[in-house]
Amino acid sequence: MNVALKRGRDVFLRDVPLRPPSVGEIRLAVTACGICGTDLHVREGDEEETGFGHEIAGTILELGPGVQGLEVGQRVVLESASACGHCANCRNCRQELCTDIRSFFHLGCMGFAEEVLAPEI
Secondary structure, three states, X not given: OEXXXXXXXXXXXXXXXXXXXXXXXEEEEEEEEEOOHHHHOOOOXXXXXXXXXXXXXXXXXXXXXXXXXXXXXXXXXEOOXXXXXXXXXXXXXXXXXXXXXXXXXHHOXXXXXOEEEEEOO
């Protein structure tokens, strides 16, 4: 699968394998990804290759074990961090204090790619 990576101000494509979705995850074909100001930030001397793009829309290709309420073929938009909706803070309209934020950042998948993994929320 092709993934766009950046190193400093350079952007390039690399073929990177994507593992199957784990429990509570989905695999998504990326249709579109926005460019955010944070995608443009460059730290001087930073030579690490990183993925970028966290404003993602696409179509669900595969559901991991235990995923409910979503379907293969469904079109979705991902938030880079979503409140769980179940903890005490979420139930009391304090989502900004959620104790179980769901994010795809820790999965190593970013939006400038053909496919990404994301939490089911």
